[in-house]
Each structure stands twice: as C-alpha cells, then as structure tokens.
Amino acid sequence: MNNITFLILRRMRAPLIAVIASFGIAVAGLTFMPGLEVDGQVSRLTLFEAFYIISYTATTIGFGEIPQPFSTAQRLWMTLSIYMTVIPWFYAIGKIISLFQDSGLRQAVTTSRFAREVQNLHEPFYIICSYGETASLLVSALDRKQIRTVVIENQQDRINELELEDYQFDIPALCADAQMPDVLIKAGVRHPMCAGVAALTDHDHVNLAVAIGVKLMNPDLMVLARADNKETAANMASFGTDHIINPYTLFGDHLAMEVHALGTYLLHEWLTGVPGDSLPSPACPPIGRWIVCGYGRFGKSVVENLQREQITTTIVEADPELTGCEDCIIGSGAEARTLEEAGVRDAVGIVAGTDNDINNLSIVMTAREMNPELFVVIRKNRRYNEPLFEHFNADIRMQPSDIIAHECLAHMISPLLAQFLSMVRNQTNAWANQLISQLVGVVGENVPETWAITIDRYHAPAVYNFLSWGKSITLDTLLRNPGNRDSKLDLVPLLLLRDNRPILQPETDITLMSGDQILFCGQPSAKDALPLTLSKYKALSYIIDGTEVPEGFIWRWVSGKMEARKRKQDTL
Amino acid sequence: MNLEKVIFGFFIVLALTLNFGYFIGDMDNPAHHHVYELYAAIIVNLIATVLKFGDRTQIGAVHLATSLVADLQLITAAVLFAAVSGTPSEATMINHVVSLSGGALLANVISVILLIAETITLRR
Numbered sequence: 001m002n003n004i005t006f007l008i009l010r011r012m013r014a015p016l017i018a019v020i021a022s023f024g025i026a027v028a029g030l031t032f033m034p035g036l037e038v039d040g041q042v043s044r045l046t047l048f049e050a051f052y053i054i055s056y057t058a059t060t061i062g063f064g065e066i067p068q069p070f071s072t073a074q075r076l077w078m079t080l081s082i083y084m085t086v087i088p089w090f091y092a093i094g095k096i097i098s099l100f101q102d103s104g105l106r107q108a109v110t111t112s113r114f115a116r117e118v119q120n121l122h123e124p125f126y127i128i129c130s131y132g133e134t135a136s137l138l139v140s141a142l143d144r145k146q147i148r149t150v151v152i153e154n155q156q157d158r159i160n161e162l163e164l165e166d167y168q169f170d171i172p173a174l175c176a177d178a179q180m181p182d183v184l185i186k187a188g189v190r191h192p193m194c195a196g197v198a199a200l201t202d203h204d205h206v207n208l209a210v211a212i213g214v215k216l217m218n219p220d221l222m223v224l225a226r227a228d229n230k231e232t233a234a235n236m237a238s239f240g241t242d243h244i245i246n247p248y249t250l251f252g253d254h255l256a257m258e259v260h261a262l263g264t265y266l267l268h269e270w271l272t273g274v275p276g277d278s279l280p281s282p283a284c285p286p287i288g289r290w291i292v293c294g295y296g297r298f299g300k301s302v303v304e305n306l307q308r309e310q311i312t313t314t315i316v317e318a319d320p321e322l323t324g325c326e327d328c329i330i331g332s333g334a335e336a337r338t339l340e341e342a343g344v345r346d347a348v349g350i351v352a353g354t355d356n357d358i359n360n361l362s363i364v365m366t367a368r369e370m371n372p373e374l375f376v377v378i379r380k381n382r383r384y385n386e387p388l389f390e391h392f393n394a395d396i397r398m399q400p401s402d403i404i405a406h407e408c409l410a411h412m413i414s415p416l417l418a419q420f421l422s423m424v425r426n427q428t429n430a431w432a433n434q435l436i437s438q439l440v441g442v443v444g445e446n447v448p449e450t451w452a453i454t455i456d457r458y459h460a461p462a463v464y465n466f467l468s469w470g471k472s473i474t475l476d477t478l479l480r481n482p483g484n485r486d487s488k489l490d491l492v493p494l495l496l497l498r499d500n501r502p503i504l505q506p507e508t509d510i511t512l513m514s515g516d517q518i519l520f521c522g523q524p525s526a527k528d529a530l531p532l533t534l535s536k537y538k539a540l541s542y543i544i545d546g547t548e549v550p551e552g553f554i555w556r557w558v559s560g561k562m563e564a565r566k567r568k569q570d571t572l
Numbered sequence: 573m574n575l576e577k578v579i580f581g582f583f584i585v586l587a588l589t590l591n592f593g594y595f596i597g598d599m600d601n602p603a604h605h606h607v608y609e610l611y612a613a614i615i616v617n618l619i620a621t622v623l624k625f626g627d628r629t630q631i632g633a634v635h636l637a638t639s640l641v642a643d644l645q646l647i648t649a650a651v652l653f654a655a656v657s658g659t660p661s662e663a664t665m666i667n668h669v670v671s672l673s674g675g676a677l678l679a680n681v682i683s684v685i686l687l688i689a690e691t692i693t694l695r696r
Contacts, residue, residue, distance in 0.1 A: 010626030017622050024615035028608070047611050048654030 004108050011099055015092035019058075022088045026054045026081035033074040045074070053078075058085035110174070115186040117172040123148050124195040126412055127187050129178035129210050131158040133383050134226070134401035135200045136165075138408050143167045145413065145449075150187050152178040154201075179209040181217065189217050196222035196242075198408055204232040211241045222415075224408050228297065243418075245407050247400035252301030254403070255377070257425070258396070259285045259309045263432030268421055270436070271521065272406040272413075273447035283395045286375055287311060288348030293333035293363050295323040298353040298379055298398075314342045318354075334362040339370060349375035357385040361392060414452040416519040420495045423504055435505070439521060442492050449527045450494075453534065455516045460534035467514050473544070475518070476508040482532040482539035485546060489529055491522025583620040584687055587642070588680040590616055595673050602666045607653065610673065614646045617676070620683075631690055638683040645676035 030050040035043040045053070049066070056063050057078070070078065099105060125148035128135050132153075139149050139162075151173040153159050159175045176183040178201065188194045199210035204227055211225045224243045227233035233244045257265040262284050290306055292299050295317040303313050315328035316338055331338030333352070344350065350367045352360035357380065364376050380389055380399040389397055411418045424432060439448065457464045466473055475496075481487045496506040497517040503510075506518075520530070532539045541549045550556050590613040597604025621639040624632065649672035656665040 006626050006628055013622050013625050017619055020615060020618045020622065024611075028611065046654070046657060047607060048650075048657075 004105060004112070007105065007108075008099055012092075012096060015088070015095040018088040019085075019092050022081075022085045023051075023054060023058065026058075026077075026085050027051050029077050030054065030074065030081065033077045034071060035074055036068060036071045038068070043068070054081060054085060057082055058089045060086060060089075111176070111186065114172050114174045117170070118150055118186065118188040118191065121148060121150075121172075121188065121191065121193055124193050125150055125188065125191075126195055127152065127184070127189065127197045129153075129197065129199045129206075130201040131155075131162055131173070132200070132202060132401070134404045135198070136162070137401055137405040138198065138200070139171065140165070140167070141405060141409055142412065143169060143171070145409075147412065152176055152183060152187050154178070177206075179206055179213070181213050184210070184213055184217065189214055189221065194218070194221060196224065196412065198412075199223070199225040200404060200408070201226070204229055208232055208235060211236050212239060215239055215241065222411070224411055226404055243407075243411055245404050247403045248297040248301045250403050250407060251298065251398050251400070252305040255285070255302055255396070255398075256305035256309055258283070259287070259306070259311070261425075261429040261432065263429045263436060264424055264427070267424060267432045267436055269406070270439075270447060271417065271421065271450055272410045283375075285377070285396070286348040289314065289343070289346070290349040290351060291316060291333075291339070291342050291344060291347050291367070292351045292353060293317075293360075294352070294354035294379075295320070295325040295328060296353070296355060298355075299323075299351070302351050302353060302377075314347070316342050332359060332363075334359055334366060336366055336370060339363075339367055344370050344374070347371065347374065349377065351377040351379075353377075353379045355379075355381055357381050357388070361388060364392065364394065413450050414519060416452040416495055416497060416517060417450055419497070419502060420504070420519055423495075423502060427504075439492055442490050443521065443523055448521050449524050450519070450521050451527055452517055452519045453530065455512055455514055455518075462533070462535050462537045462540045463512065464514055465537070466540060467512065472511045473540075474508065475506055475510050475512060477540070477543050478512075478518075478530065478533055479508060480533070480543045482529060482536070482543060485543045489522065489526040491520045491526040491530070493518055494521050495519040580623055581687060581691075583616060583623055584680075584683055587613065587617045587620045588677070588684050591642070591646070591673060591677045591680050595670060595677050599667050599670050600663070602662065605666065605670055605673075607657075610646070610650060610653065610669075613673070613676075614643075614650055617642050617646055617680070631686060635683055635686055638679045638686070642676040642679040642683070645672050645679065649673050649676070 027047065027050045030053065031045050031047055033044075035045065037043070053066065058081075126142065127150045128139055129152050131139070131151050135151070135153075139151060142149050146168065148169055149171055151159075151162060151171055153162070153173065153175060154177055156175045159173050162171065162173050172187075174183065174187065178184065178199070184197075189197065197210065197214045199207040201207055201210075207225045207227060211223050214221055214223050219240075222242045224245060225236050225241050226245050226247070227236055228246065228248070230246075233246055236244050254265060254268075257268070287310070289312045291314050292303050292306075293316045295303070295315050299315070299317070300323075303315060306313050315325055316331055316333040317323055317325045317328045318330070318332040320326075320328055320330060329338060329342050331341070332354070333339060333342075344367050350364065352363040354360055354363075360378050360380075364378055367374055368376065376394045377396040377398065378389065378392075378394040380386075380397055383399075383401070410421055453459060455463055455467070463473060463478075475493060479488050479491065479493070481489050493506055493508075494504075495518070496503040496510070497519075498513060498515070520526075533543060538549050538551060541547060550559050590609060594605055594609040594613055617639065621636070621643055624636045624639050627633070627635065649669045652665065652672065653669045656662050656669075
C-alpha cells in the first residue's frame with residue numbers, strides 16, 4: 001500500500017506546483033492593482049481578500065466583485081488570472097483522476113487488497129490455481145462444505161464470473177499467472193492456515209511449475225496437480241507431489257470399477273459428491289464386445305481397463321498414425337458404414353471418446369439407430385453442451401472436470417477419506433453394497449457430510465480430559481445424541497485411524513484412545529451436534545452415566561457439600 | 573551537476589531565508605514584519621513541500637515531516653493575520669503571528685540541516 005501512496009504523490013508534484021505558482025502570482029498581483037477611490041484614498045485589496053477572490057475564480061465558482069466593484073486595473077489583472085489559474089487547476093484535477101484510473105495503479109491496489117484478504121484468513125484454506133470448469137466445480141463444492149478457498153486465475157473474465165457467483169464465503173481471487181512464485185506467496189503458500197494447493201489449469205507445464213514452486217517454498221503443504229500427460233505425471237512424482245490427477249486414467253479406473261464392482265463405484269461417487277446431489281443411478285455395463293471410438297488418452301485408458309476386465313474391444317480411430325493405434329478400424333465412427341464394419345449390431349456397448357462433443361453425439365446417435373440395445377458411454381467435453389447431453393439418454397456420461405473435482409474433494413475433505421476410499425477398492429462388491437444400504441438407512445439418499453475428528457486436547461477437550469483421568473470411553477458414546485442419551489445421532493463411523501493403523505468400520509464398543517482419528521459420515525445435524533459431546537464435559541458426562549453435572553463454581557461447591565453430608569449419613 | 577538537486581536545494585533554502593526575513597525584528601512592532609514576505613514564505617514553503625513528495629527513504633520522510641510542520645505554522649499565522657489585520661487588536665496580536673512564524677522557522681532550519689547532512693554524506 002505504501003508503494004501506491006508514494007507513486008501517487010510523485011506523479012502529483014508537477015500539477016500541484018503549477019497550481020501553487022499560478023495562484024501565488026495571481027494573488028500577489030491582485031493586491032498590487034489599485035482599486036476604486038474610496039474617501040479620497042486608493043483602496044487596495046488585502047492579501048486575504050485577494051486569495052479569497054482568486055480561489056473562487058480558479059475553481060470556476062465565481063461569486064462577484066467584493067467588497068466593492070473593481071477598478072479597470074483590477075479587472076485587467078482578473079482577466080489575466082482567470083486564464084492563468086483555471087487551466088492549471090483543471091490540469092491538476094485531470095491528472096489526479098487519470099492517476100486513479102491508471103491500470104498499473106489499479107493492479108497494484110487489487111493485488112495488495114488480495115494479499116491483505118489472504119493474510120486475514122484464520123481458517124484452513126486451499127489455494128486453487130485456475131478457475132476453469134473443473135476449478136469452478138471444486139470451488140462451489142468446497143464452498144458448500146464450508147471450506148475456504150483462494151483462487152488464482154489468468155483470465156480476467158473468469159475472475160469476473162467468480163465475482164458474480166453466489167458463494168457463502170468471500171473468496172479472495174487474483175488475476176495473475178500462478179506460475180510466479182510471488183503470486184503464490186501472496187496467495188498464502190507460506191500462510192500457517194494454508195491446507196493445500198490444487199493446480200488444475202489446462203496446461204501441464206503450468207501445473208508442473210506450480211507444483212515445483214509450492215514444494216520448494218513449503219515442502220509440507222499438500223499439492224494436488226492435474227497432469228494430462230504421462231511424462232508430466234512422472235516428473236511431478238519425482239519431486240514428491242502428493243496427488244497427481246490424470247482424468248483419463250481415472251475414468252478408465254472408474255469404468256473398470258463400474259463393470260466389476262458397481263457397489264464400490266457407487267460408494268465412491270456418493271461420498272465424494274457435492275452436498276445436495278442425490279445418489280447416482282446405478283448402471284451396470286454389460287460384458288461382451290465393446291466398440292471404442294477415439295483412441296486418444298481417454299480411449300487408451302478405457303481400452304486398457306476394459307481389456308483387464310476381460311472385455312473384448314474393437315477400436316475405431318480417425319487418425320491411427322497420430323494415436324499409435326495398430327489394428328483398428330479407420331474412420332470417425334460417425335458414419336454408419338464404419339460402425340457396420342466394426343460390428344455394431346452384435347456389440348454390447350459403445351464408448352464415444354473423441355474430444356469433440358458433436359462427434360460423440362453423432363456417433364452414439366448413429367449407433368443407437370443401428371442397435372438400440374447398446375450400452376452407451378459418452379465423453380462430455382464442454383459444459384455448455386450440457387443441454388444436448390441431457391436430452392440424449394446415455395448410460396454413462398464422463399466429464400473430465402467432474403472426475404477431477406471429485407478426486408480433489410476426496411483429498412480435501414479429509415485425508416482420512418482418501419485412505420478410506422483406497423481401502424474400499426480392495427473390499428468386495430458385496431461389502432460395499434451392504435455399507436451403502438447401511439448409510440442410506442441412516443443418512444437418506446442425498447450426498448452425506450463426511451468429516452473427520454481427532455481425539456486430542458485441542459479438538460476434543462472433554463473426551464481428552466476424560467481419557468487422561470484414566471476413565472474409558474467407547475465409540476458408542478460419541479454416537480449418542482447429547483440432547484437425549486437414548487437416541488442416536490444420524491451418523492456412521494467409517495474409519496478409525498490409530499497409530500497409523502486403519503480400522504475399517506470400527507465396532508461401536510471399541511474404546512477410544514488419545515490421538516485417534518475417526519472418519520464419520522452422516523447428516524449435517526449430526527455434524528453440528530458431535531462437537532458438543534467432544535468438548536463439553538457436561539454433555540459427555542450426561543451421555544456416559546445420565547447425571548447432570550452442575551455448572552458454575554457456587555453450585556458445584558454446594559452440591560459437593562451436600563454429597564459429603566449424604567455420604568456421612570450413609571456410613572452412619 | 574544535477575538540475576533536480578539544484579532546484580530542490582534552491583527552494584528549501586529560499587523557504588528558510590524568506591521565513592527568517594519575516595521573523596527577524598521586534599516582535600511587537602508590525603512595521604518590522606512585512607506581510608508580503610509572509611505571503612512569499614508560504615508560497616515557497618508549499619512548493620518545497622510538494623517537491624519533497626514521493627521520497628521513500630527515511631531521510632525523505634523526515635524532510636517531508638518538517639516541511640509539513642512549517643506549512644502548518646505559516647498557514648495558521650496567515651489566517652490569524654487575516655483575521656486581525658485592520659482591527660484595533662492588530663498591535664497586540666501581531667506578536668502571535670510572528671511567534672508562529674518563528675516556529676515555522678525552526679522547522680525550516682531542521683530541514684536545511686538535513687539537506688546539508690545529505691549533501692555531505694554523498695560527497696560526489
């Protein structure tokens with residue numbers, strides 16, 4: 001802010017000196033001019049009167065000739081001083097206005113305001129390095145989950161979009177290049193409350209630069225980076241980027257999960273969904289021969305995963321040289337002839353995976369006409385084509401930005417959630433289905449809140465103190481309603497992390513230890529009620545043995561005396 | 573031979589000299605204190621203040637501070653003079669006008685000392 005003040009002062013020197021000089025000469029001259037004769041004496045204006053007259057002349061207010069009409073000499077001088085003072089006056093005002101409109105100045109003001117907003121954050125926040133489709137989804141999801149974010153985006157019109165969105169919290173946003181370490185520092189990379197950085201731009205080299213910058217400046221900070229190419233991903237992994245997200249391989253993984261473990265896939269989607277959305281409708285991809293149109297990164301990942309699930313594939317690709325496809329049918333897939341050649345009539349599924357929405361739609365429309373029973377997987381590229389995709393009833397719609405956003409959410413909501421989800425992948429489909437039905441029973445069909453708690457002095461003081469006095473508390477205590485100990489809160493414990501050993505779906509009679517971390521899933525009302533049990537000694541003791549502990553020093557002393565007397569009576 | 577430094581030094585010294593010229597003489601004798609000199613001192617002090625804008629060094633900040641002090645005192649003196657001139661209390665009130673300008677004089681002296689110190693340390 002100081003820089004800006006100095007800049008303004010420097011640039012205002014010339015206009016101010018012009019104003020002072022012109023005023024000075026005009027005022028002095030006016031006092032020398034002989035006025036009209038009064039009582040035989042030539043009257044002259046005093047310095048103060050002259051200053052007053054020139055003031056309202058230079059500012060073009062123009063009252064009149066005081067204290068009496070001017071003489072010719074005075075009027076001559078007034079004419080001269082009108083031209084001499086009005087022009088510098090307007091020059092000075094114009095200069096000051098243009099100073100405030102100076103784009104460099106405005107940029108400096110915006111940047112310093114952004115840095116101050118970030119500095120004043122006192123909750124954990126994430127830095128998101130982009131505001132494209134993916135990042136805007138992620139930011140709105142985090143906002144609904146009441147997690148703070150800071151946004152850096154290179155294009156001003158996207159920042160304008162951000163400002164127009166209706167978010168709960170104020171999101172500090174800066175229009176700057178996220179690669180610059182200076183910008184990252186202003187955005188709070190070194191801030192003690194920064195919980196992580198997500199590099200989600202459309203360009204791999206920018207994401208790489210951000211990841212390196214953050215890892216160098218603050219090695220302990222979690223970094224999520226999007227990498228579309230394998231080389232960039234390997235590069236990022238080499239210096240320890242925490243999570244590298246490749247939307248294409250992720251989708252391939254998800255598709256494979258959907259084929260062989262639908263329950264697992266549903267659980268994953270549900271827990272990482274945006275609050276308020278409902279369960280995705282299950283669609284079980286059939287086993288058989290599939291046609292994959294488009295052999296880019298997406299197509300390659302799909303083919304790899306399908307083949308792993310023992311599904312045969314026929315590839316249709318318009319440019320086999322570019323994509324490195326051997327043994328594929330040449331064509332875009334949008335013409336009936338190509339699909340005929342690929343054997344669409346006896347295939348069970350088709351994947352339209354080119355990077356052009358219109359092509360994809362055309363492919364699936366043609367294919368459905370020829371074989372109405374086909375299972376259709378379609379890749380969506382641009383959000384603005386959403387109405388077209390809605391009308392066409394595809395079985396699975398894949399959008400890169402959705403996938404990346406869900407993956408980021410999984411890591412940002414809680415590190416325990418990411419651990420839980422990776423453990424879920426190793427369980428059977430039956431286990432996942434059972435968990436889903438249990439969750440739906442407790443939480444309902446909408447996307448639940450997922451959160452983690454830590455049993456330590458800061459986050460759960462009542463429980464921690466209880467444990468340090470040697471008493472034991474079971475997990476069941478935390479599940480009870482602090483308002484009514486006979487009813488349970490609407491939540492389910494998913495994971496218990498003790499000494500870095502995870503326990504999936506812990507039993508409710510397990511005793512808690514200090515340092516435990518527990519991942520819960522439940523309704524928002526349960527999320528709000530649980531801290532009562534964790535931090536209020538009164539609530540905790542009510543749940544444990546139903547007694548109401550008195551609050552307040554005086555009543556505790558009185559009740560202590562009453563109990564001592566009662567005990568004496570009992571022993572007598 | 574830096575033209576900017578010449579102008580800067582010129583106005584600062586001129587501010588001091590005009591101020592001193594106004595101040596010197598019997599405090600209660602209006603004949604010793606010509607109002608045009610006060611007027612000239614104000615104008616030149618304002619110009620000197622504007623010239624000191626925009627300097628980010630510590631010494632620049634103190635320069636600007638002394639200039640602002642001098643401006644404040646001189647403008648107060650001028651306002652007081654405008655209020656009492658022509659009234660019968662001019663003879664007694666002129667003391668106050670002159671003492672205010674004396675205050676401004678001290679501020680200008682400090683400014684000139686700073687200027688000398690800066691010049692000596694540069695030594696080029």
